[in-house]
Amino acid sequence: MIDMLTRRIQVTCREELSLFRRQMYSLAWQEIREGCLEGAATAMARKPSCLTNGVSIDVVCFAHEAAFEHASFVIxxxxxxxxxxxxxxxxWEEADAWAHAVAGDDGFIVEPRGALETPNGRVFHYALSEKVREGQIIPPEAAGS
Known part of the structure; x- marks a missing residue:
C-alpha cells in the first residue's frame, strides 16, 4: 500500500517534488557544506492528503552541519x-509515503525517527541517508592496512 501511495504522490506532485529536492540539495551541498550556514530548512507548499478528506500535509526538510551523523537530511x-x-x-502511514516520495530514486534510505502528537494531528520525522554504493564498501581486511 505504501509503495503504491508513494508512486501516486510522485506522479501527482512530480514538479513540486523536483523543486523541493533541488532546494534540499542546495541547502546541504552548497550553503552548509561550504560553511555559509550552520543549518537551514525548506518546505513544500501544503498539500491535501491523498487518502483522507479533511487532512493537510506539510513536508519540511532540515539540513544541519554535522548534526545528523550519516544522515544527509531530516524530513x-x-x-x-x-x-x-x-x-x-x-x-497516518501516508506520512511514510510522503517521505519515500521526497527521497525518490536518488539513492537515499528513509529511516523513521519518531513522531509527535500535536493538538491537530501528528508530525513524523525521518532521516534520509545516502545508500552505500558497492564501490564505497571497503573489505574488512583492506580497512586494517
Missing amino acids: SVAMHVHPDSRAGQVF
Missing part, C-alpha cells in the same frame, strides 16, 4: 486534521 511530515474531521479515520 518532517506533518499531518493536520481539520477541525470538522475525525482523527480516528486518518491513515
